[in-house]
Amino acid sequence: MGAAMLDDFFVRALLAGVGIAAIAGPIGCFVVWRRMAYMGDTMAHSALLGVALAVLAGVLPALGVFAVAAALALVLLGLQSRGDLATDTLLGLLSHASLAIGLIVVSFMSFLRIDLMGLLFGDILAVSRFDLVVIYGGGLVALALLAAVWRPLLADTVSPELARAENLPADRARLVFTLLLAGVIAVAIKLVGALLITALLIVPAATARRLARDPVVMAGLAAAIGAVAALSGLYGSLAFDTPSGPSIVAAAVVLFAVSRLIPAPRAGVVG
Amino acid sequence: MTVAALSPSDRLFAAETRAAPGPAQALVSAEAIGLRRHGRWLARDVSLTVHRGEILSLIGPNGAGKSTVARMLAGVVRPSTGRIERARGLSIGYVPQKLSIDPTLPLTVRGLFRLTGRLGPREITAALDRVSAAHLIDMPAQTLSGGEFQRVLLARAIARSPDLLILDEPVTGVDIGGEETLYRLIAATRDRLDCGVLLISHDLHVVMAQTDQVLCLNGHVCCSGTPTQVARSAPFRALFGQRGDGVVALYQHHHDHAHDADGAIVPLPPDRAAKQHDGGGDAG
Numbered sequence: 001m002g003a004a005m006l007d008d009f010f011v012r013a014l015l016a017g018v019g020i021a022a023i024a025g026p027i028g029c030f031v032v033w034r035r036m037a038y039m040g041d042t043m044a045h046s047a048l049l050g051v052a053l054a055v056l057a058g059v060l061p062a063l064g065v066f067a068v069a070a071a072l073a074l075v076l077l078g079l080q081s082r083g084d085l086a087t088d089t090l091l092g093l094l095s096h097a098s099l100a101i102g103l104i105v106v107s108f109m110s111f112l113r114i115d116l117m118g119l120l121f122g123d124i125l126a127v128s129r130f131d132l133v134v135i136y137g138g139g140l141v142a143l144a145l146l147a148a149v150w151r152p153l154l155a156d157t158v159s160p161e162l163a164r165a166e167n168l169p170a171d172r173a174r175l176v177f178t179l180l181l182a183g184v185i186a187v188a189i190k191l192v193g194a195l196l197i198t199a200l201l202i203v204p205a206a207t208a209r210r211l212a213r214d215p216v217v218m219a220g221l222a223a224a225i226g227a228v229a230a231l232s233g234l235y236g237s238l239a240f241d242t243p244s245g246p247s248i249v250a251a252a253v254v255l256f257a258v259s260r261l262i263p264a265p266r267a268g269v270v271g
Numbered sequence: 272m273t274v275a276a277l278s279p280s281d282r283l284f285a286a287e288t289r290a291a292p293g294p295a296q297a298l299v300s301a302e303a304i305g306l307r308r309h310g311r312w313l314a315r316d317v318s319l320t321v322h323r324g325e326i327l328s329l330i331g332p333n334g335a336g337k338s339t340v341a342r343m344l345a346g347v348v349r350p351s352t353g354r355i356e357r358a359r360g361l362s363i364g365y366v367p368q369k370l371s372i373d374p375t376l377p378l379t380v381r382g383l384f385r386l387t388g389r390l391g392p393r394e395i396t397a398a399l400d401r402v403s404a405a406h407l408i409d410m411p412a413q414t415l416s417g418g419e420f421q422r423v424l425l426a427r428a429i430a431r432s433p434d435l436l437i438l439d440e441p442v443t444g445v446d447i448g449g450e451e452t453l454y455r456l457i458a459a460t461r462d463r464l465d466c467g468v469l470l471i472s473h474d475l476h477v478v479m480a481q482t483d484q485v486l487c488l489n490g491h492v493c494c495s496g497t498p499t500q501v502a503r504s505a506p507f508r509a510l511f512g513q514r515g516d517g518v519v520a521l522y523q524h525h526h527d528h529a530h531d532a533d534g535a536i537v538p539l540p541p542d543r544a545a546k547q548h549d550g551g552g553d554a555g
Contacts (some may be wrong), residue, residue, distance in 0.1 A: 033376045083309070155386045158372055165345035165365035165437065166387040205375075212377045213411070 009125050010238060013191065016127045017230030017248065019135040020188045021204065023142050025223030027184050028201035029208070029215070030177060033157050038088060039076070040198040042095035043069035043185050047194040049102030050186070051114060056105075062134065066186035072098060073178040122193035122245030124237055135187050142180050149173040154215060191230075193245035203252040204229060207259045229255055295322040298361060298435045298467040299344050304353030306339050313339040316491045317353075321435060321467040326458070328478040328498075329471045330522065331488035337471045338368050338439055340488065344469065345437050361435060364428030366421075368439040368471075378412045380404075384427050398430035399423070401456055417444030425453060429460050435467045436460070442472075454479045454519065480520040487522075489530055498522045 031040055046068045054064025072094055079090050106114055118126060146153075152173035155163035163170040185197055192200050204226035205218070212218035233248030240247075297320050305315035314336030321327050321344075329337050343350045345365050346357070372378055378386075384395045399405040402422040407415060415423060425441050438457070442450045458481040461468050470479060478485055478498050487493045498520035528536050 033373055035373065151387070157376065158378065158383075158386055159367055159370050161342065161345070161347045161367045162365055162370065162387060164347045165342075165363050165367075166431070167346070167363065168387055209375055209377065213379060214377055214382060218377050 009127070010234070012127045012129065012132060013124045013234050013244065014231060015132055016135050016191050017234050018227045019132070019139050020184070020191060020200070021226030021230045022223045023139045023146075023180075024184050024188060024200050025204050025208070025221075025226045026143070026146055026219035027177075027180055028205040028226070029219045029222050030153065030157065031181065031198075031201050032205040032209075033215075036181075037198055037202050038091045038095075039073070040181060040185065040201050042076075042091045042098075043072060043182055044189070044194045044197040045095040046072050046098035046102065047185070047189050048114075048119060049098050049105060051119060052102055052105040052109060055109070055114075062186045062189070065189055066182050068098065069182035069185050070179055073182060077178075117243070118193070119189070120193050120195045120245075121243040122189075122191050122196070122248075124191070124234065124244040126190045131187075131190060138183060138187060142183060145176055146180060149176045153177055191244055192248060193243070196245045196249045199249040199252060200226065200229075203249065203256055207252070207256040210259055210262070225255055226252065295324050296358060297322055297356075298358050299469075300356045301340075301344060301350075302354045302356075304340070304343055304350040304355060306336075306343060306348060307351040312490065314343075314488070314490060315352075317488065318492070319486055321469050323434070323467055324461065324465050325483045326461055326468040326470060326479065326481055327484045327486065328482040328522075329469060329486050329488055330473070330475055330478060331493070332475065333473060335489045337473070337488050341437050341439050341469060341471055358434065362431065362433045364431045364433035364436045364466075366424045366428050366436075366438045366441045368443075370420075370424065372412050374413055379409050380407050380412055380415070380423055381409065383412050383423065384430060386427075388431060390430055394430050398426040401429070402426045402453070418446065418449060421445050422449070422453070425456070429456075429464075432464055433466055435469070437469045439471045440473065441470070451519075454481075457481075475524075476521055477519045478522050482520070482522075485522045487524055487526075491536075493528070494524055494526055496523070 031037060047065045050065035050068035051061045052064075053068060054061045057064065076087075076090055076094060079085065080087060085093075115123065117123075149169075149172070152163055152168040152170050153176075155166070155168050156170040156173055160170060184201070188197050188200060204222040207225045208218045208221035212221055229252035230248050233251035234244060236242065236251060237244045237247035300320040302318050303316050305317065306313045317336075317340050319327065319329075319340075329340060331337050339348075342348045343355065345363055346355075372383075380399070381395060384390050384398070395408065396405055399408055402425060404419060404422050404426060407419060407423060412420070412423075421441060421444050425438065428436055428438070436457070441457075442453050445453060457468060457470065457479065460466065461481070470482070472478060475487075480498065482498050484495065485498055486495045528538060531537050
C-alpha cells in the first residue's frame with residue numbers, strides 16, 4: 001500500500017471507519033450489556049461544548065470532546081451515588097445541560113465558525129493522516145486496556161456484588177471503561193457525527209447478539225459488522241453524496257434487519 | 272481433608288492451622304458493624320466471627336438486614352460503623368441473593384463459572400456433577416429455571432475452592448428434596464475444603480443440622496446459640512419428617528425483647544416472654 005493512497009480522502013475515510021468500528025464494536029457490546037445506551041448519547045451531546053472549550057484552550061477538538069465527556073461521566077457517577085434521582089433523569093439533565101451550554105458558548109465565540117453540520121452528522125472530508133494515527137494508535141491502546149479489564153468488567157456487568165465479593169477490581173474496570181467510551185466518542189465524532197454516534201456503538205452489538213453464544217465472540221462480531229457497515233456506508237455516501245454519519249448508520253441498520261431475517265438457532269424448536 | 276485438592280492459598284492456611292493446633296483460624300471477624308443508608312440503619316451493632324471449618328447460620332425475618340451483613344462481610348459494601356478483619360489472602364465464594372443476567376449478554380453456564388477466575392473444564396464438570404447439573408454446562412444461563420440457576424450458582428462458588436463461602440439464601444426456589452441435597456453438599460464441602468460457611472436463611476426455626484453457630488438478626492443481633500439436635504425425636508419427625516434425617520435441626524430463640532411493627536426494640540410482654548423461651552414450638 002503506497003503512501004500516495006493516503007492522499008485520497010476517501011481511502012482515509014475508509015481506514016478511519018474500519019478502525020473506529022473495530023473498537024466501537026467491543027465497547028458497544030458493554031454499552032448494550034450494561035444498558036448504557038443513553039449514557040453514550042449523553043456523552044455525545046456534550047461534544048459541542050468539548051469542541052468549543054478545546055478551541056478556547058487551543059488544543060485538539062477531540063481532546064476537548066474526550067475531556068468533557070469523561071468529566072460528564074464522573075459527574076454522573078457522583079450524582080448516582082446520592083441515589084435520589086433515577087439514572088435516566090440524571091442523564092437527560094446532563095445531556096441537555098451540556099448541549100445547551102455548548103450552544104451558548106459557541107454563540108459567544110463569534111470569531112469561531114464551527115461546521116455544525118459536520119459536527120452533528122460527520123464529515124467524510126475531515127479525516128486527516130494525523131486522525132488515522134490517532135484512531136489506530138489510540139484504538140490499539142484502547143483494545144489492550146479493554147482486554148486488561150475484561151474479566152472484572154464482565155463480572156461487574158453480570159453482578160457488581162459478585163465481582164467485589166470475589167475480589168476483582170470492579171471499580172477500576174468501570175473507570176477504565178468509562179474513559180474508553182469517552183475516547184471512542186471523541187475520535188468517532190469526525191466520521192459519524194455527535195447525533196449518531198450511539199448507533200455505531202449499539203447497532204453492530206445488537207446485530208451480533210443473535211449470532212454469538214459467547215461474550216468474546218459477540219464483541220469480535222460486533223467489530224466486524226461495524227466495519228462492514230462503515231465500508232458500505234462510506235461507499236454509499238460517496239455514490240449518493242449523502243453525509244457520512246447517516247449513511248454508515250443506515251448501513252448498520254440494514255445489516256441488523258438482515259440478521260433478524262436469519263432464523264435463530266433455537267427458533268425452530270418453538271411451536 | 273486432602274491437601275492436594277486445595278488451591279495454593281488454602282494449602283498455606285492449612286499448613287498454618289496444622290502448625291498451630293488450637294482454636295480454628297478466624298476467617299472474617301466483624302466488630303459492631305452497621306450500615307446506614309438514607310438516614311436508616313439497615314443493620315446495626317452486629318458482631319460475629321466465622322472460623323475455618325465452621326458453619327454459621329444467619330437467620331431473621333425479611334428486612335432484618337441479613338443480606339446487608341453478608342454484603343459487608345463479603346466486602347461488597349463498606350460498613351458505616353464498626354470494623355471488619357479478614358484473614359490475609361482470604362478468598363470468598365459468594366452466592367448473592369439476587370442475580371439477573373441481561374438477555375443481551377450471551378453467557379453459558381460454563382462462562383458463568385469462569386466469570387471471576389480461571390477454572391479448568393474438569394473442575395467445572397466436577398462442580399456441576401455435585402449438584403446434578405452437568406447437562407446444563409452449555410446452556411445459556413438465562414434459560415435455566417430458578418432452582419437450576421440456584422444450584423449452578425452454588426456449584427460455581429464451591430468450584431473456586433474458597434476459604435469462605437458466603438451463601439445468601441442459596442436454596443431459594445429449590446424444592447424440598449433438592450434443599451436437603453444442597454445442605455448435604457454444603458456440609459460436605461465444609462469438610463472437604465475445611466472452609467468457613469456463612470449461610471443466610473429466612474427460615475426462623477429450622478437451620479442446617481451441621482450449623483455450629485446460629486445468629487438471629489433483626490436489625491441487630493437478637494440472639495445467638497447452637498441448634499438443637501432433635502431431628503430424631505418423634506415430634507420433629509411429625510413436623511419435618513419429609514425434610515430428612517439429620518439434614519436440618521431446630522433453633523430455639525432466646526429473645527429478651529420484641530420488635531414493634533416499625534422494627535424498634537420493645538420489652539417483651541410477660542406472657543410472650545414465656546412462649547419465646549419455649550422456642551420453635553410453633554414452627555411449621
